Amino acid sequence: MALERTLSIIKPDAVAKNVIGQIYARFEQAGLKIVAAKMKQLSRQEAEGFYAVHSERPFFKALVDFMISGPVMISALEGENAVLAHRDLMGATNPKEAAPGTIRADFAESIDANAVHGSDAVDTAKVEIAYFFAATEVCPR
Ligand code: RTP
Ligand code: MG
Numbered sequence: 001m002a003l004e005r006t007l008s009i010i011k012p013d014a015v016a017k018n019v020i021g022q023i024y025a026r027f028e029q030a031g032l033k034i035v036a037a038k039m040k041q042l043s044r045q046e047a048e049g050f051y052a053v054h055s056e057r058p059f060f061k062a063l064v065d066f067m068i069s070g071p072v073m074i075s076a077l078e079g080e081n082a083v084l085a086h087r088d089l090m091g092a093t094n095p096k097e098a099a100p101g102t103i104r105a106d107f108a109e110s111i112d113a114n115a116v117h118g119s120d121a122v123d124t125a126k127v128e129i130a131y132f133f134a135a136t137e138v139c140p141r
Contacts, residue, residue: 001080083118
């Protein structure tokens with residue numbers, strides 16, 4: 001087992017639904033600890049930079065438009081195998097395909113408005129945490 005950190009974003013649809021606490025409770029029940037957190041209205045430039053890996057994809061503009069449609073809650077989570085543990089809690093990208101009991105099955109409306117983001121690997125998690133948090137804003141290990 002490996003103690004990892006991962007980046008979580010509670011997206012504008014879930015913030016608007018007022019379910020930040022319910023989603024945080026799922027992280028806590030799964031043994032993930034919040035080691036950094038901030039609520040933020042992303043600028044277009046910030047959202048484009050964050051999802052730069054998708055910049056050539058047909059859904060890129062819709063994704064960025066959605067991510068700046070309201071505030072997001074950004075957190076770094078720590079726990080055993082945190083990257084995969086968090087992805088398991090999130091469920092499939094398309095909520096119609098997400099397993100029952102996952103965050104996306106319970107709170108997401110569509111593949112665009114899908115409630116949460118999670119890093120997809122330990123390496124990308126490091127980059128994504130540093131994208132939003134200065135070293136002094138993250139709890140020391
Ligand atoms: P995320 O990065 O937000 O955690 O989502 P993910 O890993 O499950 O999915 P990813 O492939 O990284 O895609 C990022 C976001 O782009 C939107 N998307 N739309 N219309 C489409 O085919 C499509 N594919 C992806 C989703 O909102 C997804 O969360
Ligand atoms: Mg992704």
